[in-house]
Amino acid sequence: ETGVTQTPRHLVMGMTNKKSLKCEQHLGHNAMYWYKQSAKKPLELMFVYNFKEQTENNSVPSRFSPECPNSSHLFLHLHTLQPEDSALYLCASSLRPQTSGGADNEQFFGPGTRLTVL
Amino acid sequence: GQSLEQPSEVTAVEGAIVQINCTYQTSGFYGLSWYQQHDGGAPTFLSYNALDGLEETGRFSSFLSRSDSYGYLLLQELQMKDSASYFCAGNTGGFKTIFGAGTRLFVKA
Numbered sequence: 413e414t415g416v417t418q419t420p421r422h423l424v425m426g427m428t429n430k431k432s433l434k435c436e437q438h439l440g441h442n443a444m445y446w447y448k449q450s451a452k453k454p455l456e457l458m459f460v461y462n463f464k465e466q467t468e469n470n471s472v473p474s475r476f477s478p479e480c481p482n483s484s485h486l487f488l489h490l491h492t493l494q495p496e497d498s499a500l501y502l503c504a505s506s507l508r509p510q511t512s513g514g515a516d517n518e519q520f521f522g523p524g525t526r527l528t529v530l
Numbered sequence: 531g532q533s534l535e536q537p538s539e540v541t542a543v544e545g546a547i548v549q550i551n552c553t554y555q556t557s558g559f560y561g562l563s564w565y566q567q568h569d570g571g572a573p574t575f576l577s578y579n580a581l582d583g584l585e586e587t588g589r590f591s592s593f594l595s596r597s598d599s600y601g602y603l604l605l606q607e608l609q610m611k612d613s614a615s616y617f618c619a620g621n622t623g624g625f626k627t628i629f630g631a632g633t634r635l636f637v638k639a
Binding site (some may be wrong): 416 | 534563565567572575578609626627629631632
C-alpha cells in the first residue's frame with residue numbers, strides 16, 4: 413500500500429466510449445503524474461501537475477485529457493481511444509519536483525488501471 | 531534523443547549477487563533512480579544517486595558514474611522474492627523523469 417489509489421483497476425472500452433480514470437494520494441504530496449506502461453517499453457511520462465498546475469504535457473494526443481482539481485486528486489479523461497492505447501496507466505506522486513536530492517525524488521506509484529480498448 | 535539502456539533479462543541463483551547496468555543519454559541530468567516492479571504490482575522506489583559513488587541500502591546498492599553516463603543496481607544475497615522487473619530512471623530536471631525499458635530478473639533456486 414503506497415498511499416496512492418487508482419480506480420478502476422481494470423477497464424474495457426470501445427473506441428467511441430468516454431471514460432475517466434481516477435487517482436488519489438493521501439501523502440500530502442505536491443506533484444502528481446500520469447504514466448503509460450506498455451509491454452516491453454519504458455514507462456512513458458504523459459502529464460505532470462504541481463500544486464494543481466500542469467507543468468508537463470509529453471506530446472500526448474488530445475484524446476487523453478487530464479484534470480487536477482486539487483493536489484490530492486488527478487483524473488485522466490478518455491475519449492475516442494484507439495486499440496494501441498491499451499496499456500497499464502499508472503499514477504504517481506512525489507513530495508516536490510525531481511530536481512531535489514535524496515528521498516524527495518521518490519515517486520510513489522498507484523497500482524494502475526489496466527485499460528483495454530476494443 | 532534522451533534514453534536509458536538496460537538489459538532486458540538477467541538470471542541468477544538464490545544467494546548470489548547480480549548487477550543490473552544502466553547507461554543513459556540525457557540532457558540536464560540530475561541523478562539516477564531505481565525502481566522495482568513485481569508482476570501485477572506498482573513500481574516501488576529503491577534508491578537514488580545524485581552524486582558519483584555507491585549508495586547502500588541493506589541488500590541493495592546503487593552506483594553512479596556521471597563521467598561514464600553509467601550506473602548499476604547491485605543485489606546481494608538474492609532471494610526468490612527479488613524476481614521482478616527493475617527500472618532505472620533519469621531525473622532530467624524539474625518534473626521530468628525518463629525510465630529505461632526495465633530488466634526482468636529471474637532468481638532460480
